[in-house]
Amino acid sequence: MPVKIDVNGELVTAYLEGEIDHHSARVMRNDIDSAIERNMPSMLILDFRDISFMDSSGIGLVMGRYKNLKKNNAELHITNTSPQIYKVMKLAGLERLAKIDKVGSK
Amino acid sequence: MITNVLKLVIPSKSSNESFARVAVASFVAQLDPTLEEINDIKTAVSEAVTNCIVHAYKESMGNIYITVQVIDNLTVKIKVRDNGCGIDNIKQAMQPLFTTGGEERAGLGFAVMESFMDKLSVKSKDGKGTVVTMQKKLSIRIS
Ligand SMILES: Nc1ncnc2c1ncn2[C@@H]1O[C@H](COP(=O)(O)OP(=O)(O)OP(=O)(O)O)[C@@H](O)[C@H]1O
Ligand SMILES: [Mg+2]
DSSP, X not given: OOEEEEEETTEEEEXXXXXXXXXXXXXXXXXXXXXXHHHOOSEXXXXXXXXXXXXXXXXXHHHHHHHHHHTTTOXXXXXXXXXXXXXXXXXXXXXXXSEEXXXXXX | OEXXXXXXXXXXXXXXXXHHHHHHHHHHGGGOOOHHHHHHHHXXXXXXXXXXXXIITTTSOOEEEEEEEEETTTEEEEEEEEOSSOOSOHHHHHSTTOOSSOTTOOSOHHHHHHHHSSEXXXXXXTTXXXXXXXXXXXXXXXX
8 A cells, every 4th residue: 555544533644655756656645635525634744765766746736636635725744755756856945835844853 | 978878668567657766776776875965867858758657648558769878977968769650849848837648737747857867858850759868967075
């Protein structure tokens, strides 16, 4: 399972696992979207602690989930990004859509 | 002077995206790059190869030709070629956020290649295919 979902009231955390590219993104997208649909969170945390690599397919994945959440006025928070992942997110300007925490910063 | 070469031909199966970037990264690893340099190269290769699969051979299957040349044991030159649909307006395609890939694509693949590598050039013939060439000089470290 590339996504583990944890529900705590209105807070949903999705723990992603593996590498995010065009090949793997589809399953993750479906898993996260069905968790959003089922739980209607006011905040979604995408936890990247177990993601070892991501390319621009990961940007698409984050932007798509952001748009989905916005329909319900919900917020997105990204945590535990490695330097490689943070660099890709930074290039895409994702910090304008979500708070991004690097790995190790609590 | 070209000091080492890797040539790789793979069919445009999406499961090869991971293989291609890992293969190139482990070839380049012989040059003892920094972790950041190896990650930059891995990410750029992933973008170029994914574009062949997602765009060039959208409704079909075809080969992806990857060549890595090491120049003077210091510079890595990577070519990713396809015989797919081609790009009719390269300038537009390279604009950040431009995509023909729909909702789930960010349109940032070329932006990633451009910013993570030192040089990027794209040549394409409509209906014939595309060649992406990118280059990165590794930092010299005193060992
Ligand atoms: N090898 C190729 N063959 C044909 N068209 C291509 C090729 N590479 C890129 N393109 C075209 O250039 C556009 C921009 O490519 P780029 O990689 O920057 O973004 P993307 O692939 O659309 O999205 P992302 O890479 O962020 O997932 C693509 O949408 C596609 O139209
Ligand atoms: Mg792309």
